[in-house]
Amino acid sequence: MTRNYSGDILIVDDMPNNLRFLSTTLTEQGYKVRSVTDGLMALTVAKAAKPDLILLDIMMPNIDGYETCVRLKADEKTCDIPVIFLSALDEVIDKVKAFTVGGVDYITKPFQLEEVLARIQTHLSLRFAQKEIRQLNAELEQRVRQRTVQLEQEIAERLQVQERLLHLALHDVLTGLPNRTWFMKRLEQILQQANQQSGSHFAVLFLDCDRFQSVNDSLGHLVGDQLLVSIARRIQLCLRPGTMLCRLGGDEFAILLQDTEKYADAIKTADDILRELAAPFQISEYQVFTNVSIGIVIGNGVYRQPEHILRDADTAMYQAKANGKARYQVFEQTMHNLALYNFQLESDLRHALERQELEAYYQPIVNAISNEITSFEALVRWNHPEKGLVVPNKFIPIAEETGLVIAIDLFVLRQACQQLRIWRDAGIVKHSLTMNVNLSVKHFMSFDLLEQIDRVLEETGIDGDSLRLEITESDIMENAEFAGKIIAQLHDRHIQLSIDDFGTGYSSLSYLHRLPINHLKIDRSFVMRIGKNGKNTEIIKAIIALAKSLDMFTIAEGVETQEQLAQIRELHCDFCQGYLFSRPVNAEAAQNLLLTGFKTQA
Structure with a gap:
């Protein structure tokens, strides 16, 4: 007991x-x-x-x-x-x-x-x-x-x-496996032997469960704990006697393979584990599907500290996740170099938040028929003191991993609302013009999201109906129940919601129709390939029909040519966004667009 x-x-x-x-x-x-x-x-x-x-x-x-x-x-x-x-x-x-x-x-x-x-x-x-x-x-x-x-x-x-x-x-209470402390002590002993005996090799496999958090969120921690025990037992079935398997913590495990002289031994072990975990787990009345991403390091006399081995195995594991999960990745030195680059980028990004190096840029969303600007999507840019203007895809992935994305989202939200207030006070825009702000899934699922939004709206004097939040389709559907509660509370505040990149993920239409969503954004990948022969036209037509049946508006992203615009209009899409009208620009240039209109003949 x-x-x-x-x-x-x-x-x-x-x-x-x-x-x-x-x-x-x-x-x-x-x-x-x-x-x-x-x-x-x-x-x-x-x-x-x-x-x-x-x-x-x-x-x-x-x-x-x-x-x-x-x-x-x-x-x-x-x-x-x-x-x-x-x-x-x-x-x-x-x-x-x-x-x-x-x-x-x-x-x-x-x-x-x-x-x-x-x-x-x-x-x-x-x-x-x-x-x-x-x-x-x-x-x-x-x-x-x-x-x-x-x-x-x-x-x-x-x-x-x-x-x-x-x-x-020295042991994990839940699984009974050796814990991190014991593993690191044993790894240190093996490393000393490898440094003393030429030709002595070993391998470390770092395993992280895929989508384990969603199991905890949807089925509860008791089911999650039982799943971890079952995963540990299945992994042990794939290991030869005497092989150390430990639980590092959370949903992370590590394996120490001794007396292995080639990659093939470690890779065979990884393949066996992936194959063993592919079958569903029966936990109580639930059938659960999960697997692991595996990072592999072949140890030898090059390493001096056990922490460095685990670090490189962890780096390789993250690369396996980035490559699609449920697979293995052998560590390469270029990965460490990339990890160091990302570490420096993360450090710079933290300073950027402190030094106010971030800036909101604005891309207009226009009425497909009248070309009138109806809203702006606020997008973050980083004015790096050495690298110049850095676009989001260079730093947002790092921000997502480290949790800094929440602070970035909040910065863009506040600056966009402040800018809208400035334009309204100057009589430049109508009250109907709205601001679209992207939210990462980490921010969308944070416990104090609504409190933060309320505070920004109060500080800037902007009503909820002037704000439209954008979140991707997959992020909503992976956390549908919790997302539904948040969306309902946003709806009570008259805050609109737009599903970004629609059509690229997966949706439960039976659930989607119950959510008070205002806009579907047709992903740019469909618009780009609409082409002269009408490729992807049927997909876009289906999305527009779906939106109209659910009393939602549609926004076509990535409109870059007159031909694309003409076909979008022909399909009766409500709004457009893309380089044909304007790239994302700073507040001053966005204001000029409001005053002078577009250079395009759209």
Whole structure:
């Protein structure tokens, strides 16, 4: 039976919403909670109150989480307090640094509450177990002096407790597999052997479950946990005896293949695993389909640190996901170079947000018949101090991975609403002109999206009916139930919703017709190939018919030629957007379009 340990917890986070959410939740769970907003306050409170556990954010003012942890570990009064990092940073190098400075665990934001509670309970259990063993040792020493007859029995009892503690420290509670700590210790031993013995090779496989989060979101964490156990068992069926399989955390696993001298051994193992996991999993009454993306590193004397091996395997795994998931990718040095480039780009992007290097550009959306500008789509551009103007496809993927995209979305939303207010106050636009703003799925599914939108609208004096949010079709349908609730609340605020890139993903028409969606944007790939022979015309015609049957408007993206415009008009599409009218331009140029119109003869 699992024992629940209550205790004192100190939460350190500069985001009030996070503090309030965690404090309330943990207090309801029976913990005594203190919270502070920066590292310096954390050091003071930790010395005075001596909490049993610290939840520590990384990105904070004054001193960051890493420096805070270093100072805690350097002080004899606080050095033994376990620290769990909570951070939006999800790179292996960030996690490695967290463990290097003394952290005992690392949870990536946006976190799952059940995971946070489980990690807290595990480390509190370990801490209190350590206290118990220290107390037991003290009692044993006293009793040895009084009652020597039972010495052997008591020593055996202490050894059992120590073995239990060691097992708890080195194994994953859910699957029973070795955990990250044990894996890294073993990997370090194998690496030392490879460096000492010429020709000694090994391989590391880094596995990450595909679409596991959607299982948790739709079926619950109990089903998710059972799925992880089933995945671990199937993977073990593919491994030869003595091969180490560990759970690194979350839905990540790692395999250590010893005495392998060629890629073929690792690739065969990866193929066996992918084939084994292809069959559906029966979890309770649910049939679940999932697989894994696998990164492979062949280890030899070139590597010096085990962390670098895991880093490169993780990099290769992400490449496998980018290539379509449910496949493997062998690490190549060019991937590391790209990872370093992306790391620098991420660092620059964080500074860009701080230094206000981002700028909203505007592309007009026009009435297909009258050519009148009815709205603008606000698009982000990055004025890099060295690289000049950087377009979104160069940095938005990095922003999506790191969570920075939420801050970018919010910046564009606020700047677009402010610009619309300026134009209205100057009498340049009618009240009917709207602003289209793109939302990433991470932002669309964030718990405080509506609060953020309400705040921007209030600050800028813009009504909800002047705002149209764009999100892709696949993002809505992958999270249909939750998305439906958010869309309904947006509709209550008279905020319009547009489905972007329509026709390229998948839709449940039976569900789509129940959502209060205003516009379907026909993807540019269909418009570009409409051609002289009318290629893709039937697809566009079908989308327009569908939209009209659901009382929605249609917008054709990527209109670049008079011929395309003519066919779009002939199909009775409502609105157009594309280079034929204007490229995305800054606010000044957009204002000129409003005042002078288009140069095209559209």
